[in-house]
Amino acid sequence: MKALWFFIIGLFSLLIVTSAVPTEEKIYYDVVQKIIEFESENSDVMENASWLCDVFGPRSLKSPAYREAAEWCVERLKEYGLTNAHLEPYEFGNGWDIDYVSIHMVAPRYMPIIGFPVTWSSGTKGKVRAQVIYMNIEEITSNEKMEQYRGKLKDRIILISPEEKISPHLGVEMEGRDGEYFPNGFPVTLTEERLDEMSKIPLTPRISPLEEELKNQERRRNRRKQVGLSRQEIIDFIFSEGAVAIVHPDGEHYYGSVAPSGYARSGEKPWDENLPPKPTELVLAVEHYNRMIRILEKDIPVEMEIEVRTNFYRGDSHDFNVVAEIPGTDLAHEIVVVGGHLQSVSVGTGAIDNAAGVVTSMEAVRILKAIGVKPRRTIRVGFWGGHDGGGLAGNRGHVRKHFADPIKKEYKKDYHNVVAYFDQDTGPGRIRGVSIMGSEEMRAILTEWNKSLHNLGMAHLFTSGAYHEAYAEVGLPGFYFKHDRSEMDDWNAHTSMDVYERLFADGMQQTAIVVATYAYHAAMREEKLPRVSPLPWKDDLKEEEIQ
Numbered sequence: 001m002k003a004l005w006f007f008i009i010g011l012f013s014l015l016i017v018t019s020a021v022p023t024e025e026k027i028y029y030d031v032v033q034k035i036i037e038f039e040s041e042n043s044d045v046m047e048n049a050s051w052l053c054d055v056f057g058p059r060s061l062k063s064p065a066y067r068e069a070a071e072w073c074v075e076r077l078k079e080y081g082l083t084n085a086h087l088e089p090y091e092f093g094n095g096w097d098i099d100y101v102s103i104h105m106v107a108p109r110y111m112p113i114i115g116f117p118v119t120w121s122s123g124t125k126g127k128v129r130a131q132v133i134y135m136n137i138e139e140i141t142s143n144e145k146m147e148q149y150r151g152k153l154k155d156r157i158i159l160i161s162p163e164e165k166i167s168p169h170l171g172v173e174m175e176g177r178d179g180e181y182f183p184n185g186f187p188v189t190l191t192e193e194r195l196d197e198m199s200k201i202p203l204t205p206r207i208s209p210l211e212e213e214l215k216n217q218e219r220r221r222n223r224r225k226q227v228g229l230s231r232q233e234i235i236d237f238i239f240s241e242g243a244v245a246i247v248h249p250d251g252e253h254y255y256g257s258v259a260p261s262g263y264a265r266s267g268e269k270p271w272d273e274n275l276p277p278k279p280t281e282l283v284l285a286v287e288h289y290n291r292m293i294r295i296l297e298k299d300i301p302v303e304m305e306i307e308v309r310t311n312f313y314r315g316d317s318h319d320f321n322v323v324a325e326i327p328g329t330d331l332a333h334e335i336v337v338v339g340g341h342l343q344s345v346s347v348g349t350g351a352i353d354n355a356a357g358v359v360t361s362m363e364a365v366r367i368l369k370a371i372g373v374k375p376r377r378t379i380r381v382g383f384w385g386g387h388d389g390g391g392l393a394g395n396r397g398h399v400r401k402h403f404a405d406p407i408k409k410e411y412k413k414d415y416h417n418v419v420a421y422f423d424q425d426t427g428p429g430r431i432r433g434v435s436i437m438g439s440e441e442m443r444a445i446l447t448e449w450n451k452s453l454h455n456l457g458m459a460h461l462f463t464s465g466a467y468h469e470a471y472a473e474v475g476l477p478g479f480y481f482k483h484d485r486s487e488m489d490d491w492n493a494h495t496s497m498d499v500y501e502r503l504f505a506d507g508m509q510q511t512a513i514v515v516a517t518y519a520y521h522a523a524m525r526e527e528k529l530p531r532v533s534p535l536p537w538k539d540d541l542k543e544e545e546i547q
């Protein structure tokens, strides 16, 4: 009797176990082995990165450099044997890049200055030598205070912020992406302790990226309300008074590194074709900026000489993504997408952000072609335009054309067919983990996949972590991998020092291997990966309702 009872309990628990894991997750160790061997012996990642960074340089929005780099990617993907490699148009307004920059302090002493025009700035009218005025925006809290400057700004160059205090050592505190805290002033390698912490289930409610963004917007609105005059009102006043240029310090970087993006008016899409051109605004290396402020505070006149030329690319409402495929076999209509943004900011050469992501995604599909596997589902690779300073327009353009459009609330033909998107946009370090997006089912699957990658350092699954915005907003799984970020590598993203020297083969080869392994397993498994986010609108979506 007792024995039978135990047998029944045993059978029952067996049933529970089998229903929790319906089919065993198959791991293709033989394929992973081939992926690793091929990449160890034949990597193209550094050579391809040199083409993107050194030859094409910064791939600013719709610039000729972006277009040439995109065409080069198409040719490279064809060489690697991918199918249907082409430029795919998406809607996008103006483009912009830098043509020429020359900035100097010429009195009371000479100093060549590291600095760049803010994205979307117009150039100057030739070479301009002008007296410099310090107008501390933080102290202009009323119209009366602003009026004190009336009639004093014509033909002047305006330094608009106070001295930006920086640490003499690399010891400042800094908060990074995802609210991570970097105690040494720059991102650190993910330690075992940090990784363990990130794997724990938090006991606070998870909020969606959209909710988080709305909260941020609300916070920014409130901050603006507290000050009598908005930053933009002060800037408009300065230019209406006839100033030559407004000059900002780089508030985040130092050692001569400059990130000149930002300063868009709230709610404005700066690439909008109907917007008038913006006047000249410059961002200078903080050390050079501060020197001029300290001289001015001693009532010694400062003069600068500047000459800036920028290009606006107007009159064509499209930009292009690069898209190519490894066609699937029996499930070819289903699609696994990998990729990263090809467009970069206008300074540096877009190495970490994001030549690294492009060449590692390219390498992943190159490996799969080269080792001759035949994935069941189609693996699509995409390199996106209009990203940094462009509102992720390229990535969103692809999602909205093929999968779903959250603005029009329309589902598209391939909404049910897309399996997942694996994005590469977080630097050249090794991939250490990925988010399970709140799904324990996903954890069960990815735990198995990772078993083939443990010895390459890819072993962790996180309960926190970013979801890819373009996919998350239409209820599709878009994964960002979590990379090691060593020394100052990630700190350099978006700066004039984000160049080839920041890249290293070890991390990028490992990334290509992990992406190839993930893409292959997603393309081979019996079922599509589970949909981890709810439908963003209309819960009862039917196949026939799809556009």
Ligand SMILES: [Zn+2]
Pocket: 341, 353, 354, 388, 425
């Ligand atoms: Zn990026």
